Amino acid sequence: MELLLKFEGHHIPVSWKRLHGMRMGRNVWVFKLGHKDDVLPLMHQLAQDTDAQVLALTLVAVVDVAAQQSAAMLLDTAVPFMVLLTRLRYPWLHSGMEKYVEVHFQPIIDLSDGGRIYAHEALCRLRTPEGQLLTGYETFTLARHLGRVDALDMALQQKALQRKVSDFEPCVTLFLNVLPSTLMQPEWPSQFFQWLSDYGVDHHEVVIEVVESEKVDPGGLAQRCDELRSQGLRIALDDMGAGFNCLSVLAMVRSDFIKVDRGLVHEARGSRVRSVLLEALVSMAERLGATVIAEGLERQEDVTFCRALGINLVQGFLLAKPSYAPLTGKLGVPPSEKTIKMQRVDRFCITDVIESPPAFDIQAPLTLVRQAFREAPELPWCVLTDGDRPVGVLHRGKALARNVRTVAQGAQPLHRTLPFNIGLTALSRSLYLERVEATPWAVVDEQGCYIGTLEPMMLVSHLLARQEHGASLHPLSQLSTGPTLRQAIEMRIARKHGCLELVYIDLDHFKAFNDRYGFVRGDAMIRTLAEILRHVFAMSTECMLGHIGGDDFIVLFDQPDPLLIPQLQRAMAQFYTLARHLYDTEDLQRGYFVTEDGETHPVASMSVSCVNGSTGMPQDSVEASARAAKLKKVGKTAGGNVIVVEAVSAARVIQPEGCNPSMAGWEEHVLDILQRLLQAPRGRDVRALDHVFKAYPFFEVLFELDAEGVQTYANWINPAMYGRIRAGGAGANRSGQSYFAHVRDSGQPFVSPIYLSSATEDFCLTIAVPIYGAARRFAGVLVGDLNLASMASLLENRVAA
Numbered sequence: 001m002e003l004l005l006k007f008e009g010h011h012i013p014v015s016w017k018r019l020h021g022m023r024m025g026r027n028v029w030v031f032k033l034g035h036k037d038d039v040l041p042l043m044h045q046l047a048q049d050t051d052a053q054v055l056a057l058t059l060v061a062v063v064d065v066a067a068q069q070s071a072a073m074l075l076d077t078a079v080p081f082m083v084l085l086t087r088l089r090y091p092w093l094h095s096g097m098e099k100y101v102e103v104h105f106q107p108i109i110d111l112s113d114g115g116r117i118y119a120h121e122a123l124c125r126l127r128t129p130e131g132q133l134l135t136g137y138e139t140f141t142l143a144r145h146l147g148r149v150d151a152l153d154m155a156l157q158q159k160a161l162q163r164k165v166s167d168f169e170p171c172v173t174l175f176l177n178v179l180p181s182t183l184m185q186p187e188w189p190s191q192f193f194q195w196l197s198d199y200g201v202d203h204h205e206v207v208i209e210v211v212e213s214e215k216v217d218p219g220g221l222a223q224r225c226d227e228l229r230s231q232g233l234r235i236a237l238d239d240m241g242a243g244f245n246c247l248s249v250l251a252m253v254r255s256d257f258i259k260v261d262r263g264l265v266h267e268a269r270g271s272r273v274r275s276v277l278l279e280a281l282v283s284m285a286e287r288l289g290a291t292v293i294a295e296g297l298e299r300q301e302d303v304t305f306c307r308a309l310g311i312n313l314v315q316g317f318l319l320a321k322p323s324y325a326p327l328t329g330k331l332g333v334p335p336s337e338k339t340i341k342m343q344r345v346d347r348f349c350i351t352d353v354i355e356s357p358p359a360f361d362i363q364a365p366l367t368l369v370r371q372a373f374r375e376a377p378e379l380p381w382c383v384l385t386d387g388d389r390p391v392g393v394l395h396r397g398k399a400l401a402r403n404v405r406t407v408a409q410g411a412q413p414l415h416r417t418l419p420f421n422i423g424l425t426a427l428s429r430s431l432y433l434e435r436v437e438a439t440p441w442a443v444v445d446e447q448g449c450y451i452g453t454l455e456p457m458m459l460v461s462h463l464l465a466r467q468e469h470g471a472s473l474h475p476l477s478q479l480s481t482g483p484t485l486r487q488a489i490e491m492r493i494a495r496k497h498g499c500l501e502l503v504y505i506d507l508d509h510f511k512a513f514n515d516r517y518g519f520v521r522g523d524a525m526i527r528t529l530a531e532i533l534r535h536v537f538a539m540s541t542e543c544m545l546g547h548i549g550g551d552d553f554i555v556l557f558d559q560p561d562p563l564l565i566p567q568l569q570r571a572m573a574q575f576y577t578l579a580r581h582l583y584d585t586e587d588l589q590r591g592y593f594v595t596e597d598g599e600t601h602p603v604a605s606m607s608v609s610c611v612n613g614s615t616g617m618p619q620d621s622v623e624a625s626a627r628a629a630k631l632k633k634v635g636k637t638a639g640g641n642v643i644v645v646e647a648v649s650a651a652r653v654i655q656p657e658g659c660n661p662s663m664a665g666w667e668e669h670v671l672d673i674l675q676r677l678l679q680a681p682r683g684r685d686v687r688a689l690d691h692v693f694k695a696y697p698f699f700e701v702l703f704e705l706d707a708e709g710v711q712t713y714a715n716w717i718n719p720a721m722y723g724r725i726r727a728g729g730a731g732a733n734r735s736g737q738s739y740f741a742h743v744r745d746s747g748q749p750f751v752s753p754i755y756l757s758s759a760t761e762d763f764c765l766t767i768a769v770p771i772y773g774a775a776r777r778f779a780g781v782l783v784g785d786l787n788l789a790s791m792a793s794l795l796e797n798r799v800a801a
Contacts, residue, residue, distance in 0.1 A: 001033040003042060006059040006078070015049035036062070040088045047085055055081045086145040092129050097148060098155035101139070102127050103163050106322040107331065108175065108293060111303070112312040115333035119173035119207065120326050121315065122160035124152070153182040158195055161206075165199045167326055175207045175236060183210065183224055193231065203232030204596075207257060210249075211238050222252040229254065236293070240281060256519065258285045262296020262316075265306070282309050289520030289756060303333070308482070310549060354443050354452035359383040362391060366399070366407050373399055383442060384411050388449040390442035416441040420451055474547040476523055477530035485546040485554070489621040492556055500613040501557035501564065504628040505533070508640040509601040510551040513582075516595050521582050524754045524763045524788070526551060528578050529606065531792035536571045560612065565654060568608050568643050572656040574795050577666065578788075579604035581754045581765060605641035607632065612646050666795050667767075670698070671749045674769045674784050677702070682713065686727065689716040698790035700764065701725050704771070706780045709735025709744075739768040743781045754788065763788040 005021070006028050019042070021029045031042060039062055047055065061078040063069060069077075087094070105120040126139040134142070143152040157176055164174045182188055196203060208228055210221065225235045236257035237249060264278050285292045294306045297316030306314055319331055358376075360369050362384045373379055373396050382399075384392040384407065391414065398410035418441055440453040474481040480488065492500065507513075507525065514522035530545075533553060537543055540563075544556040557564070580588055583603050587593040592600045609631035611624050618624040631644040634651045638644075643654040673696055682688055682704060689702055693716075702716045714730045734740055742750045752766040764787050773779035786794070 001036055001039075002063045002065055003031040003033055003039060004061045004063055004074075004078075005029040005031070005046075005081070007054065007057060009054060009057050011054075013050050013054060016046070019045060019049070033062075040085075043081070043085050043088065047081075060084050080145070082145045083147075086142055090128070090142065093142070093146060097126065097139075097143060097146070097152060100126050100128065101152065101155050101159060102133070102324065103156065103159045104322040104324050105163075105326040106315060107320050107327050108313055108315045109319055109331050109333070110312055111307055111314060111333055113330075115319075115331040117172065117327060117329070117331065118313055119175050120168065121175040121209070122156065122163070122177065123322050124156045124177075125322075149179065150182050150185070153177075153179050154188075154191070157192065161195050161199050161201055163326075164201060164205075169328055171205065172326075173205050173207055174201075175209050177209045177211050177238065179211050180221060183208070184220060189224075189227065204234070207234045207236050209236040209238045209259070210253070210255075218249045218252040221249065222254070225253050225255070229256075239295075255288075255290050257293055257313075258288075258290045259293045259295055259315075260311075265294045265296045265302055265316075278305075279309060282311060289518070289523050291519060354454050356452040357382055357440075359385050359390070359450055360394075360407065362386050362408050362411065364407055366405065366410075369394065369399055369407055381440060383414075383440075383450060383453060384408075385450050390414055390417060390444065390450040393440055393442075414440075414442050418443050418454065420445050474549075476526055477547040477553075479530055479534075479545050479547040479553070481547045481549065485548065486621055488544055488546065488556060489554070489624065492558065493618055493620060493624065500611070500617060501555075501560050502611040502624055502628070503555040503557070503564070503568070504548075504609040504611070504625075504632070505529070505553040505555070506607060506632070507551040508605040508607055512595050512599065512601045513593070516593055516601075517582065520756050521754075524756065525579055525582055527763050527788050528582070528754065528792070529553065529575055531789050532571050532574045532578065532795075534789075535792045535795075536567050536574070540567070564610070565643065565645075569654075569656050572606055572608075572641070572643075574792070575606055576604045577795060578754075578791060581751070583753075602641070607635045607640050608643040609635065610643065610645040614646050614648055666791075667751050670784075670786070670794070671751070671767055671769060674749075674767060674782060678769070678771060678782060682716075684713050684730075686714050686716060690719060692716075693718040693720075698786050698794045700785045700787050700790070702782070702784045703729055704780060704782050705734055705740055707744075707778055709733060709737070709740045709781075712780065739766055739783055740781050743768050743770045744778060747778070757785070757787075765791060 005016075008027055012023075012029075016029055019031065021031050024030050033039060033042065043060070050058075058081040059078045060081045061074060062084075063074060063077075092100075102125040104123045104125050106123055107117045108119045108121060110116045110118045124136040124139050126134040126142070128134065140149060140152065143149045157178065160174060160176055168174070195201075196206070208225075210225070229235060234256040235253065236259055237253060237255045238259045239261045240258050258281065260278060260281055264281070282292050291313060292311050293313040293315060294302075294311045295315050297303055297306070297314050297318045299318060302316070303314065303318065306312075319333070320327055357379060358372055360372075360382055369382060372382065379396065381393050381395045383390050384394055392411035393414055394407060394411050398404055398412075399407075401410065404410040420443055443451045443454055445451050473479065489502065492502075507529065510522070510525070513525065529551075530547065530553070533545055533555065537545060537555060540557075540561060542558045543561070546554045546556065548554055561567075580603065583593065587603060592602050594600055609628040611618065611627045611631070615627075618627060627646065631646060631651055634653065635642050635644045638653050641656060643656070645652040645654065677689075677692060680689070680692065692702070693699060697718065697720065700718050700721050703714075704712045706712050711729050711732045711734060714728050715725065717725050717727065739750045739752060742748070747770055749770075750766070750768040754763050754765050756762075757764040764785050766783060766785050768781050768783045770778060771780040771782055
């Protein structure tokens with residue numbers, strides 16, 4: 001007998017000659033065998049001595065020389081090296097490997113709930129007839145060699161669903177790994193949903209964990225995941241940060257969970273690169289409405305680091321190893337190490353503080369520049385460029401002076417030019433060394449082309465604000481959070497001058513709302529409250545706003561504010577007005593919503609606890625928080641949606657005021673403006689409605705549809721949104737959009753719920769009014785988008801008016 005190897009590579013392993021292999025031709029090697037039982041020992045030796053990449057390119061065939069096999073038969077018996085080795089090593093697999101599959105479970109725990117088991121992830125194991133337990137990696141490697149990967153994947157899924165029914169506590173979620181190759185098979189969804197039906201598994205209790213181990217088309221994957229989500233399943237992206245299409249998949253696939261690759265989590269505290277990447281993924285996940293799960297926690301420092309980042313769902317050997325029987329109850333969570341401090345990542349970006357005054361070529365006619373100054377009375381200067389590169393500045397006084405004949409004659413040289421990516425430390429040093437008058441500094445891009453200007457005194461203001469509030473901002477609310485916020489609270493308490501006002505604000509029934517409506521609407525509700533607080537307290541110079549985390553906010557005052565209670569009542573009324581756009585119509589009509597457990601919860605309310613030191617100054621932020629918790633209990637006893645103020649005898653409970661009519665009518669106000677715009681001239685010029693955006697800056701974009709739902713002209717974009725909203729749109733068919741269908745069918749204006757815009761990555765609201773032609777014939781729809789910050793501002797301005 002002979003063992004034939006065919007290797008197409010150039011570098012032949014030296015060990016093949018040592019094992020008495022004979023080269024025949026250019027690519028074939030022959031090994032003589034005394035008996036067929038010698039095949040496995042020889043192949044085992046070859047596998048040990050040969051690089052895995054070489055074996056992957058090697059075909060093998062066992063030849064009975066005496067049988068004088070034809071070339072065709074010989075070719076038919078040739079298989080990849082590792083396939084034959086796997087068949088010889090594990091002959092019991094010939095009958096099918098599925099019956100040897102075992103499902104083991106590793107819990108995902110919730111750090112914010114004392115280690116409660118949030119879910120279990122199903123993991124693949126394979127039990128050999130000898131009792132040896134192979135890992136998931138070893139099992140799928142065998143399946144890959146046998147061409148049985150998809151069959152193994154399906155067998156694991158079915159067994160995991162059966163085990164969920166028989167072994168899980170009620171309502172515990174199952175995370176189920178599915179390979180993209182399986183997920184994309186046309187027949188897979190029907191088979192999977194049939195299993196769910198057969199075993200009586202609630203769709204919402206299953207999370208499909210997309211394993212990022214294969215190259216996959218993100219577009220096709222996103223479409224399949226959307227189909228699954230529409231049927232009630234949830235989606236998790238696994239190993240984020242390590243897969244083939246990490247960013248493209250994250251951008252296209254709407255996921256409910258993002259599981260961060262263990263390589264980023266493990267010892268993240270010791271690696272600045274890993275910590276920065278982890279923070280970035282957490283920030284992106286919050287913006288996308290997904291929950292982060294940290295895998296691979298093996299040390300106490302990993303737990304502390306995740307807690308500091310706000311990651312509450314975690315998984316790892318430190319907490320629990322995989323086991324056949326799923327664990328129950330709460331797991332012991334190691335306490336946080338107070339000695340571990342987070343390194344704050346300075347997210348300062350100069351483009352956040354620059355302005356963009358008009359720029360003119362230095363050879364431009366002076367009449368053109370003067371016209372620009374006359375049309376913009378508030379404009380103090382303009383930048384002069386030479387081939388897009390900034391070379392000077394022309395002040396208003398010089399430009400309009402009678403003795404100046406050309407632009408160049410009145411120009412002054414730029415005092416300083418800054419690169420767009422300059423860091424905060426270098427910028428602060430420049431500000432200190434350059435002690436000059438308030439002349440603008442120009443900011444340029446990588447090619448040295450003009451971007452905008454920076455006023456030194458505006459930079460001073462920005463740096464002072466960062467000194468007070470810190471750079472640690474919550475990615476969702478953009479309010480101070482984390483160590484910066486805790487330090488600010490401690491600092492105010494430490495002053496001990498007898499004046500203190502800590503206002504704790506949280507949303508009533510927020511967890512129930514999040515469970516009922518999902519994370520995206522939950523994030524929108526948090527942003528809604530943040531924007532309202534920002535606008536209500538905008539004129540309170542002695543206060544600081546903070547986002548403790550989740551749905552908890554705080555307002556810090558250096559001294560009691562006599563207008564505090566009216567401001568809080570106004571914030572509660574405004575929140576009720578805006579947050580109603582996050583609920584389904586039927587829930588609003590009832591005045592409450594129902595969660596899966598049958599419990600009812602009222603719509604849109606918040607509670608406030610005011611710690612003012614009247615019962616003695618708290619020693620630190622922990623004691624202040626404990627006092628606020630007691631006040632919250634008083635508020636809950638009163639039914640929620642109240643303001644509870646600390647007092648010497650008994651806490652004072654204040655009810656919110658009724659909704660101001662001007663607040664309730666803000667929708668009519670905006671719709672009336674949109675209706676009046678129907679009389680304004682509109683056309684193909686993308687700047688045709690700039691005067692509208694100047695008068696009504698709360699509009700982000702406006703566009704018009706014809707009677708068939710096709711966009712008539714390109715988007716009219718608020719100049720403040722250039723670069724964030726895509727231009728164009730003319731000819732796009734939007735007949736399938738809800739705003740068009742509603743207005744066309746009912747003839748009534750449309751106001752959407754608040755939603756996450758894919759264009760601006762911000763929370764928005766869409767309004768639309770009908771357009772009528774001759775004889776009141778329906779001719780189309782005028783549509784406008786408002787972002788959440790603009791809505792809060794509009795509401796505050798209406799109240800003020």
